[in-house]
Amino acid sequence: MGFLPISLLHLVIKLLKNSLRKSSRELKDNFYDEPYIVLSELRELKTYFSILSAIAAGKRKPSEMANEVDLEGRKIHSYIETLIRLGFVERDLLVARKEKRWLYIISDPMLMSWFSLVYPKRTEIEIGAMTIDDVKEILQRIFSFRFEQVSREFLIELNRKGNLPFRFTKIGRWWHKEEEIDIVALNEKEKKSLLIEIKWKELKEREIKGILNDLELEGWDKIYGVIAKKVQKKENLWERGFLIWDLEDLDVL
Numbered sequence: 001m002g003f004l005p006i007s008l009l010h011l012v013i014k015l016l017k018n019s020l021r022k023s024s025r026e027l028k029d030n031f032y033d034e035p036y037i038v039l040s041e042l043r044e045l046k047t048y049f050s051i052l053s054a055i056a057a058g059k060r061k062p063s064e065m066a067n068e069v070d071l072e073g074r075k076i077h078s079y080i081e082t083l084i085r086l087g088f089v090e091r092d093l094l095v096a097r098k099e100k101r102w103l104y105i106i107s108d109p110m111l112m113s114w115f116s117l118v119y120p121k122r123t124e125i126e127i128g129a130m131t132i133d134d135v136k137e138i139l140q141r142i143f144s145f146r147f148e149q150v151s152r153e154f155l156i157e158l159n160r161k162g163n164l165p166f167r168f169t170k171i172g173r174w175w176h177k178e179e180e181i182d183i184v185a186l187n188e189k190e191k192k193s194l195l196i197e198i199k200w201k202e203l204k205e206r207e208i209k210g211i212l213n214d215l216e217l218e219g220w221d222k223i224y225g226v227i228a229k230k231v232q233k234k235e236n237l238w239e240r241g242f243l244i245w246d247l248e249d250l251d252v253l
Contacts, residue, residue, distance in 0.1 A: 056115035060103040093172035095184045144200040151227040165194045194220045202230040
């Protein structure tokens, strides 16, 4: 997957904020038809669009997608496999489970942005009723998603360089019932785990402590951490044994 380089993230944010001042007509002219061209060779285009729209809206389990598209649970997998084969969707491993379980994400940045920003708002775009607040809310979700992907790449790079408390052999998401942890990295042989929450926002020390308390789980030896847009007094949290990073740290790699 081609991730957005973290050194360009601030520039992209600035450019996108400036683009909010453009009219809905400009958005329609420049961006509106691209996925129709990219996906035009697929049969049942409406079904594939509905699946990608569901994933962009956070419906990442096959059962959730099937409900959203009104398909039988087993039938959804053939559509997902086609999207994976074409490079538009990829699996996101759920770790710390006996059996392999997957969530699914849109791997193509353009499609992720389009199915988040354009497809669900196409009526508003067509009549020129798209507001800046609409776009800001959707961009926040897109940035959060991309920041999580960049954060995972950051941890993989630290792991490769040996700059973490232990070397992990598996990384993914942890999910059980309604509980979810953004990134879990494991060394199954040493029974060690790294539990990381990702927040695309500025966090105060008090907020970080609340997040870390929520990560408390029984089981293996655990190290807890947070990656956020900006963290106040992160040195204090490092001294207490937590792993805390923000954009300044990610930008050095």
